[in-house]
Amino acid sequence: MGQHMSQVQTLARSLPEYELRARETLSAEAWAYFNSGAADEFTAARNVSAWQHWHVQPRVLQDLRDGHTQRQLLGRPWPTPIAVAPMAYQAWAHPEGERAMAIAACSLGCGFTLSQHSNTPLDQVSALVLPEASRGPLWFQISNGCDRGYLHELIVQVRNAGYEALVLSVDAPVQGSRDRMRELNVQIPAHLQTPHWRNSAPSNQGLCAGHVEHALRWDDVSWLQAEAGLPVLLKGITHPLDAQQAARLGVAGVIVSNHGGRVLDTQAATAESLPAIADALQGDIPVLVDGGIRRGSDVFKALALGAQAVLVGRPCLHGLAVAGALGVAHVLRLLRDELEMTMALCGCCDLEAITRAHVRPSSRLI
Numbered sequence: 001m002g003q004h005m006s007q008v009q010t011l012a013r014s015l016p017e018y019e020l021r022a023r024e025t026l027s028a029e030a031w032a033y034f035n036s037g038a039a040d041e042f043t044a045a046r047n048v049s050a051w052q053h054w055h056v057q058p059r060v061l062q063d064l065r066d067g068h069t070q071r072q073l074l075g076r077p078w079p080t081p082i083a084v085a086p087m088a089y090q091a092w093a094h095p096e097g098e099r100a101m102a103i104a105a106c107s108l109g110c111g112f113t114l115s116q117h118s119n120t121p122l123d124q125v126s127a128l129v130l131p132e133a134s135r136g137p138l139w140f141q142i143s144n145g146c147d148r149g150y151l152h153e154l155i156v157q158v159r160n161a162g163y164e165a166l167v168l169s170v171d172a173p174v175q176g177s178r179d180r181m182r183e184l185n186v187q188i189p190a191h192l193q194t195p196h197w198r199n200s201a202p203s204n205q206g207l208c209a210g211h212v213e214h215a216l217r218w219d220d221v222s223w224l225q226a227e228a229g230l231p232v233l234l235k236g237i238t239h240p241l242d243a244q245q246a247a248r249l250g251v252a253g254v255i256v257s258n259h260g261g262r263v264l265d266t267q268a269a270t271a272e273s274l275p276a277i278a279d280a281l282q283g284d285i286p287v288l289v290d291g292g293i294r295r296g297s298d299v300f301k302a303l304a305l306g307a308q309a310v311l312v313g314r315p316c317l318h319g320l321a322v323a324g325a326l327g328v329a330h331v332l333r334l335l336r337d338e339l340e341m342t343m344a345l346c347g348c349c350d351l352e353a354i355t356r357a358h359v360r361p362s363s364r365l366i
């Protein structure tokens with residue numbers, strides 16, 4: 001009991017508090033890797049502040065009985081419309097890495113996306129997650145810019161291990177300039193293996209020393225869909241025309257994302273890009289969003305602006321660094337509870353009841 005109490009006392013009260021604690025827990029190098037954004041970090045910061053640019057507009061005296069946060073997406077029920085975003089090198093934040101993250105997500109009914117840069121083999125993660133009856137979806141993220149021959153082998157493993165969808169990250173054919181990491185000369189610790197990543201040799205010519213040679217193009221998306229035999233989501237869509245092109249190709253959905261501001265600085269925040277993309281798609285395919293979500297009210301606003309679900313990145317890493325699976329579960333629990341509170345206070349008994357009329361832009365400049 002005493003030990004349990006002291007564990008409970010280590011939990012923070014909010015996601016911003018987890019961030020402060022994670023900074024104290026992690027080495028300066030790991031902190032720079034996990035928290036930095038590209039260049040001047042304008043987009044990384046704006047991702048967070050832009051959600052505050054939207055005010056919630058409550059409706060009162062609504063019937064809230066039998067309320068819930070469940071949603072049907074990609075042919076299956078999600079207990080709560082939140083998923084852990086794909087993130088590399090989780091074993092640098094905590095020795096249990098992706099195992100702890102996945103267990104926490106599935107025990108809270110949230111989705112989990114394993115990064116191709118994970119430190120844990122994909123079958124070990126799916127073996128932990130799949131037996132949980134009331135879990136959210138399990139997805140595997142592949143990176144734009146890796147070898148196509150290897151992709152073929154990898155996709156077979158992903159499918160055999162029971163993953164339900166492929167997430168193709170299309171916004172990073174090359175890495176962004178991470179000034180904060182360069183300043184500290186951050187190197188990923190050599191002991192951190194990435195069992196599903198194979199470097200493809202750059203050609204040493206053309207853009208970015210030839211790294212773009214292996215980058216997938218629109219033509220490859222259909223190939224990938226046929227190869228996968230699984231729903232394919234495109235992650236990293238920020239332009240309405242790209243969203244429409246994705247819909248024409250019949251992808252299962254798009255994730256509005258700027259990679260947490262880690263790749264191309266001075267892009268708009270995702271809270272700013274989302275409404276135009278939802279409008280351009282008119283419900284043709286599901287839209288998800290990530291970037292800067294730190295409160296349940298941010299999740300509510302994302303849903304009001306047209307997203308079906310959200311992905312959460314850094315806050316889950318903060319929870320992981322502070323208290324392993326318990327910390328991640330608590331981060332997700334805080335988000336879920338705050339979402340439910342916001343829904344009840346705005347008069348929405350389920351996710352379908354959340355509409356654009358529940359938000360309006362604030363007049364304050366950000």
Ligand SMILES: Cc1cc2nc3c(=O)[nH]c(=O)nc-3n(C[C@H](O)[C@H](O)[C@H](O)COP(=O)(O)O)c2cc1C
Nearest residue numbers: 034085086087088115169259260291292312313314
């Ligand atoms: C440390 C770190 C590693 C990441 N690694 C990947 C990755 O391997 N693949 C990917 O598609 N996105 C990656 N991302 C981007 C996230 O999936 C997500 O888009 C972003 O973190 C969302 O913003 P947020 O951190 O503000 O929630 C990474 C983000 C962070 C912070």
